[in-house]
Amino acid sequence: MPPSTISPDSGPRRRVLLRLHTAAGLLPLLLLLLALSFGAAGDAAAAQRVLRGTVSHVTDGDSIWVRPARGGAARPVRLLGIDAPELCQRGGAAAREALARGVLGRPVLLHTRGRDAYQRVLAQVGTEGQPDVGAWLVAHGHAWAAARGPASRYAAQERQARAARRGVWARPGAIEPRAFRARYGSCR
Known part of the structure; x- marks a missing residue:
């Protein structure tokens, strides 16, 4: 019986029906909240997809363009967890060349984590x-x-490179790219 047809003098039966009606009214809300929480988890899983493609261009030491294996236009990709020197910064051109030697024209596997x-x-x-x-x-x-x-993610590799004086660590005074950008701006 809907709450509107319950008479005020129904006593205990009215209280039971109101509780049931209130619980039934909360059920859609609870289901919605549950669906949204699964949807958020699904979005996070979707953001962490694995894609295949071929590198068509190397922009700098941490940015490439990848043409998807399934077809379509090349997409810009930023390597996760690293920061390479700016092109106009000491080591920037060498970083781009090293990345190009390793990936340009080659098939790659991308473990994506969203967008910048x-x-x-x-x-x-x-x-x-x-x-x-x-x-x-x-x-x-x-x-x-x-x-x-x-x-x-790469702290151990950076410590090893510094200790062995590889790349930007070959000479003293290396400036982190974010500090370089803050001081001098972007090279573009």
């Missing part, structure tokens, strides 16, 4: 011979680990 502020796909990039190109670039001194501290 410039709408580039953020991804861990791998090739047949190098499952994590970002790790290789940092280990050879062509890029910094983007995150700081021991929890950084």
Whole structure:
């Protein structure tokens, strides 16, 4: 019986029916909240897709263009977890050349993690011979680990490159790309 047909003098029966009606009214809300939480998890899973393609262009030491294997236009991709020197910065051209030698014209596997502020796909990039190109670039001194501290994805590779004086670490005074951009702006 709907609540509107319950008479005020129904007593305990009215209270039971009102409780049932209130619970039934909350059920759609609870189902909606549950669906939204699964939807958010689904969006996170979708943001972490694996894509295949071929590198058609290397912009700089941490940005490439990938033509999807399934067809379509090439998409800009930013290597996740690294920050390579700007092209006009010491080590910038060498970083781009190292990345180009490793990936240009080759098939790659992208483990995507969303997009950056410039709408580039953020991804861990791998090739047949190098499952994590970002790790290789940092280990050879062509890029910094983007995150700081021991929890950084590539902190160990950066420590090894610094100790061995590879790439940007060959000479003292290397400036982190973000500090360089803050001081001098972008090279573009």
